[in-house]
Amino acid sequence: MSSPARWWLLSDLHLGMSDDDPRRPGRMLPEFLRREVPAASGPKQHVAFIGDTFELVGFAEDESLARLESILARHPETFSALKACAADGVQLHFVCGNHDVELARPSVAARLSALLSPGEPSQVRVHPWFLHVPHVLVAEHGHQHHALHRMPEVLRTAVNGTDELELPPLAAWNADPSRSRLSRARAVARACLASERAERRVRELAYDELLQTESLRLALDGVAVRDLARLSRFRTVSALPVAATRMVLAAAGRRIASEEAPAAAGRFARTLDAHGSGVAWYVSGHTHRALESELESCPTRYVNTGTWCSDVRGSGPDQTDRRAFPFAVVDVARDGATSGGLRYWRPDRG
Numbered sequence: 001m002s003s004p005a006r007w008w009l010l011s012d013l014h015l016g017m018s019d020d021d022p023r024r025p026g027r028m029l030p031e032f033l034r035r036e037v038p039a040a041s042g043p044k045q046h047v048a049f050i051g052d053t054f055e056l057v058g059f060a061e062d063e064s065l066a067r068l069e070s071i072l073a074r075h076p077e078t079f080s081a082l083k084a085c086a087a088d089g090v091q092l093h094f095v096c097g098n099h100d101v102e103l104a105r106p107s108v109a110a111r112l113s114a115l116l117s118p119g120e121p122s123q124v125r126v127h128p129w130f131l132h133v134p135h136v137l138v139a140e141h142g143h144q145h146h147a148l149h150r151m152p153e154v155l156r157t158a159v160n161g162t163d164e165l166e167l168p169p170l171a172a173w174n175a176d177p178s179r180s181r182l183s184r185a186r187a188v189a190r191a192c193l194a195s196e197r198a199e200r201r202v203r204e205l206a207y208d209e210l211l212q213t214e215s216l217r218l219a220l221d222g223v224a225v226r227d228l229a230r231l232s233r234f235r236t237v238s239a240l241p242v243a244a245t246r247m248v249l250a251a252a253g254r255r256i257a258s259e260e261a262p263a264a265a266g267r268f269a270r271t272l273d274a275h276g277s278g279v280a281w282y283v284s285g286h287t288h289r290a291l292e293s294e295l296e297s298c299p300t301r302y303v304n305t306g307t308w309c310s311d312v313r314g315s316g317p318d319q320t321d322r323r324a325f326p327f328a329v330v331d332v333a334r335d336g337a338t339s340g341g342l343r344y345w346r347p348d349r350g
Contacts, residue, residue, distance in 0.1 A: 002336040004043035008036070009050055009139055010327040011285025012307035014099060015075055016055035017067075023322055025308035026074075030081035032325065032345055039088035043332075047090055048131060050285045050305055051097025051141025056108075058167060058175065064102040065111055072115060079115075086117035086124060095127045097141035097286065098149045098168065104128035128154055132218045136338055137279050137330055138272065142286035142304075143168075145232040145264035149286075152198040152234060155210045166194035168234075195234040202229060224275035231267050261293045261302040269300035280338040283328050289314030290326035292342035303328040303342050317344050 013025040037047055054071050056064060072079040086092055094112065096104045103109055109126035117123040130140035143149035148170035167175060172191035173184050201207055208226060215225040262284075269282050282295065283303045290306025291314060306314060306326035318324040323346050330340040 002332055002334055004334050005046060005332040006043050007046045007048060007133070007137065007330040007332075007340075008327060009048045009283050009303075009305055009330070010308065010325075011050035011097070011141065011305040012052045012288055012309060013049070014052055014055055014307070014309045014311075015071055015078065017070060017074055019074065021310050023308060023310045023325075025325075026078050028308060028325055028347060030077040031347055032327075033081040033085055036345065037085060037090060039090065045090040046093060047085060048093035048095065048139055048283075050095045050131075050139050050283060051143070052099040052285065053094060053097070054100040054103070056100040056102045057098065057171070059102055061105060061107060064105060064108050068102075068108060068111060069115070082116050086120070090123075092116060092124045093127060093131055094125070095131050095139055095141055096129070096154070098143040098151065098171070101151060101154065104154060129214065130218075132220060133279070134219055134277065135279060135336065136332055137281040137283060138268065139283040140268075142262070142264075142284035145262060145268075146286070147195075147232075147234050147238065150195065150232065150234050152195065152202045153207065155207070155214055166198065167191055168195060192234075192236040196236055199234050220277055221275050224272065224277055227271050227275070228268060231271060232264055261291065261295055261304075262287075265302050266295045266298055269295050269298045269302075273298060273300075281328075281330050281340070283330075287314075288312060290316045290318060290342060290344075292328075301341070305342075321346070323347060 013029060015026050019026050033047070037045060054068065056067055056071070059067055082092060094103055103112065103126050112126065113121035113124040130138055132138050144151070149168050151168055169188045169191040172187040175187065176184070211225050211229055212222045215222040218225060265282050265284065269279070272278050279300055281303060282300050283305060285305045285307070287304060288307040288311050289304055291304040293302050295302050305328050306312070306316065306318060308325050310322070312318050316326065318326055324344040326342060326344055328340065329343055330338055332338055
């Protein structure tokens with residue numbers, strides 16, 4: 001028998017030091033939480049933010065702590081609503097994305113927990129890599145499967161809080177737009193070399209030890225966790241053409257469109273199945289394209305939670321109605337059966 005539960009999952013709010021996004025995610029989120037997420041008096045309520053909740057990347061430890069507090073201070077309604085959820089017994093989860101990887105630092109994760117739930121910090125959990133609910137769902141941001149965003153050694157920051165992580169290629173290109181194109185191209189080249197070195201270290205014994213530690217937290221077999229860590233790999237020879245294409249399209253104001261579940265989602269779900277740890281749902285964000293679909297050769301259902309910011313890239317209702325905010329819901333019954341899928345919330349109708 002399982003414990004009945006409801007999971008609310010959303011991603012890509014990109015809350016930063018300003019509140020000038022036309023969709024105002026920092027104002028919509030509090031209303032959503034207050035109106036839609038009840039106190040955990042019946043089935044356990046979980047709210048999971050699947051990455052890029054905050055603009056928090058590329059800072060040293062002290063700067064990360066200060067910026068996190070500044071972001072929450074800049075969005076007081078969000079801060080208050082999250083605190084109220086935690087106080088009402090709702091479990092809050094934050095999965096790290098490529099824009100808020102600094103949450104993986106133990107000190108930053110601890111500060112977030114202390115700020116949102118000072119009386120009971122365990123009500124707030126940070127997942128540096130992915131969230132796993134046995135037989136129910138896995139949720140990861142998705143950037144680890146995109147060569148231009150991949151951070152192979154993310155667990156090093158999660159374990160010891162070091163500044164060893166290098167910026168991935170696309171972040172290196174965008175780090176300082178005021179620099180010349182040649183200078184930025186050199187930064188991309190250096191980032192590619194750093195990513196290649198990091199990929200080699202991920203396959204060494206020292207990183208295997210970090211993966212084994214992470215497997216205990218994830219409640220997954222150590223071999224399964226190692227296989228998941230190696231599902232995707234950065235390769236300069238394939239990443240550079242993609243990077244060049246992205247830069248040309250960005251300069252022209254265009255984007256690469258895709259309305260299918262990424263191949264990596266299927267590989268991830270089938271790997272879990274092969275190790276006897278299959279789940280009903282695979283949830284991700286990152287692409288800003290809200291989508292629900294089947295996965296090839298796998299019973300797992302795929303959901304992408306899109307974005308609450310204005311950079312909507314999909315063709316769903318949120319593209320034409322900017323008052324439609326995508327999220328996923330997964331209900332778990334006492335017998336372990338699950339139901340749910342992609343939903344859209346509108347402030348005027350709920």
